[in-house]
Amino acid sequence: MATSQESLEGGSIVWIDCKSIAKSIEEDVRKRVDLLSFTPKLVSVVGTDDPSTASYLRSQKKKAEKLGIDFEIIKTSPGDFLSTLEKLAEDKNVNGVFVARPLPEGLDEKRVFSAVPVEKDVEGVNPENLGFLLYGEETFPPCTAEAVVKVLESVTEISGKKVTIVGRSVTVGKPLAIMLLKKGRDATVTVCHSRTQNLGEITRASDIVVVAVGKAHFLKRDMVKEGAIVIDVGINYVDGKWCGDVDSAVEEIAQVTPVPGGVGQITTALLFEHVVRAAERQKA
Structure with a gap:
């Protein structure tokens, strides 16, 4: 399980170790570049x-x-x-x-x-590549959505889990929902947004919560059940520091991806993995 612990006063926080996931992808990229x-x-x-x-x-x-x-x-x-x-x-x-x-x-x-x-759509933004996701084809999925999937596959068995995604963007929320529904992953997915009522009730009932709304400290401790997995996709600059969409108190009861140093570095690694993948396919 890709986690690491950081001891704090009163206990320890279990971080999800995104750095090792990104490093593994980058090592694979370098090997494949050498083979071209x-x-x-x-x-x-x-x-x-x-x-x-x-x-x-x-x-x-x-x-x-x-x-x-x-x-x-x-x-x-x-x-x-x-x-x-x-x-x-x-x-x-x-x-x-x-x-x-x-x-x-x-x-x-x-x-x-x-x-x-x-x-050449290494970001997965072309509507045609997005459409392929509906058929389970993930040649070039959006990098951030794929990064979330990589994290979840490294820390848990996704099949049968209740997943709530907060945010319905074309780059994260919507494609991620489709990818988690894919046969073989088999998550039960709920997508929430600004008009969702009783959001806290939905997130508290979830095994996994993914937050991608771009609002600092949006997800509070009372919105998450103990032992949940929380993926923080947000990146916000507040009072001279970078922070995510998840409030720091959530870290006391759940496994959380850190910000900075979390999903973002995996997203970047996957962008370059897609470049190599594109080069391999074009060469063939």
Whole structure:
């Protein structure tokens, strides 16, 4: 079981060890890169000057160098965004395409993601790849949703478990629900959102709670039963510190993924695993 304990006054917290999961994925990526006859390449397309996006792309670049993957950032104007994606679709030297968010104002998200070629859609944002999930095909699932599945498979038997997902985004909540319902995983899934009534009653009755709402300390201790598994997908910057969507008191009664150093690092590792997967498939 991928857990670690950190002793605190009055007891100990059982963290879910996401670092070892990410490390295992990265080791696999490096081995597969070495087996290729060429260096796989990821291109990230960005259309804004958002500081947090720039910071994330710098971290992408560092990780790519560490894993032996070529990495390029293309800054483009809103008017050239779609044509840039079309060019990358035709470029045989590019194996993966990442679209940085937020998108430039005025661009239609669905139209942009539809322009990312299916075979290079390492984020799993193209509607076609999302549609494949309904048939149990997970060639390029959304990375964060896949990261949650990896965590759960490392710490518990998912089959038959009651799972509540708080958040219904296209990148996490909705695809994750489909992936957990897949035959072989066989979870019983409830998806909650801002209009859900009696949310605490639902989460308290759950073996597993996944929170992805982008609200600091949203999930409180009285919303979780003792011994539950809690996956914190949120990342918030509050009072000069990063924190998740789960209140710290939940850690006293449940297994929780840490923030920072939790699901996010697995998500990044999986992005690059998808780049290698795309390169392998394109080579074949």
